[in-house]
Amino acid sequence: MSRHLYLDHANTQLALDGRSLTVKVPERPVAHVPLHLLERVTIVADIEVSTRLLHRLSSAGITITLLSPRSKSQATECLTPIHGNHGRRLQQYALVLDDARCLTWARLLVRWKVKAQRHQLLRFAARRGAEAGRCRRAERELALLQKQVSDADAQQLLGLEGSAARAYFGVFQRLVPASLGFSGRRKRPAPDPVNALLSLTYSMLTSECSRALQLAGLDPAYGVYHRVGYGRPSLACDLVELVRPQADHFVWRLVARQDLRAHHFTRQLGACLLKKEGRGIYFPCYEVRLAPCRRHIHRLARRLCQRWEQEG
Template sequence: MTSLYVDRRDVHLRYDAGAIVFYEHNLRSATVPLAPLTRLIVRGKVTLEAALLGHLGQRGVGVLFLSGRNGDPHLLLGPSHNDIQRRVTQTRMSLDSRFCQAYARHLVGEKLQQQITSLNELRQHYPAQRLPLTSAMHQLQTQQQRLPQAPNLDSLRGMEGAAAAAYFTGLRAIVPASLGFQERNRRPPRDPFNALLSLSYTIATAEIAMALHIAGYDPCIGYYHQISHSRQSLACDLLEPLRPLIDRLCLRMVAQQTLTAQHFSTAGPACLLGKAGRVRYYQAYEENARPLRRAISAQIKTLAQRLNPDMPEPATVLEAPTADKISDWDI
């Protein structure tokens, strides 16, 4: 078990003898050992004692709080890597415009290639939708060919945006019509598939930030996503080439009907995944998260080599030794 999801009202968490102890209505209801955990995701009316937070921090267990009706993310991180030189190098290179542009071009190029690969695979599984998927592929390839000529980061962002519009137009052809997906939208997402994408990107960004922190990098000092108040810019950077992998996970959930339109509801302009849907989502996410976590580790090693080729590769702790067992906890 590497992840623990706590999504329930009126639960109080305490620390006792190397374990998280759950109390409901002042009665002890469950116990989960701390040793296998690498991340804790909390949503709902949940309280945690300071002693528990202290032990989570000591063990390097990142805590993601999804607060409020929309599940706004807030991340707590434990101790970082002791080699401060990594952050010094990271910060210095963020001021080098040539490095920022070269690394950004690498990220966008890898993202577009992954999107093209995904669309090509989808053409084999959905022959009836081959035309819109092929059209989207061709538009992505056009933007991919233009990347070497991008003069600055704004130009890269424009190409990425055009590619994303074409990519999601292709996906629209295979997302079940019952989910009402027409285009990518967010803040808030307005249909079930966009809600699913946004939740998955949020959790993945938190996982990337945790892994960067453990490896000795500041998740907020980025290159493609420049420094901005309250934004984990470097985590956002590394998310870009991983988005197609996350998209495939979301497509799998709806294709296998792990989640259907009935698991979502609307509140004003926002579309929200309900409690029953979240239980199914957490399980499905964990069952399919290992390739994503391997990809996060690979991205961090690539970044480390670009920042300082002579520096030893950072260790990124994404899986505990007992990771073969996936948590099915939903407390």
């Protein structure tokens, strides 16, 4: 059973009914969702909700994610109350202020990410006979880049990660339908359906990373590879790097199997966005197909916390 409630109908009304959440959607039967069954509520459309209800959801440990109906590239979080073990965050802040330790962890993150990309390329090679050779050549290129990570400084890490991404997406673009117009990773705004799906999926998983880190007692804002930036959950951005290849595979399946096609998208102000009909397909697929990925994120957050406690 999913513990994630998606609200994508305009004029939906949310209310409290004892220990349940009442969902009133126009022209549909009223639904009642027990609060103890919920972990997250994602709001896409303009709905009616009180601040009292938002506070109750947060107090119950339910994360609220707000996605703009006009732009799915960014998510706003209303996170759960902060974890009581303040010592974990003190250790995290001490690490963030230590450039040498940050560099060690940044190297580890980039190495893991490139390794995951290599694994994904080999998965593609096993399934896409016509492009298997390209996948394996790109995988070997990434293996060479991965070896250079151990001696790289912070600036060189950015270059190595960028080179790996170009090689990786150079192959990825040949695996998705040419009719969708994907010519490489682009964002803000996403120019085509594949980039729109990638950005949306990365945003959803970054939100999941923020929640997992906070549940583990860490501060999502202070990262080791992505350094502190205004309004950015830097540590969540660090963590999501490790699962991006799984997100890529999810997006590839959506378009390769034609679950989502060009008519499921629209353009607004130069951005390609998923229409309501498409979102009705996307979100159920996300819940089912990326469930293992989301569980993995929570395990990674706990392991990261344990490692930092051991170092401290």
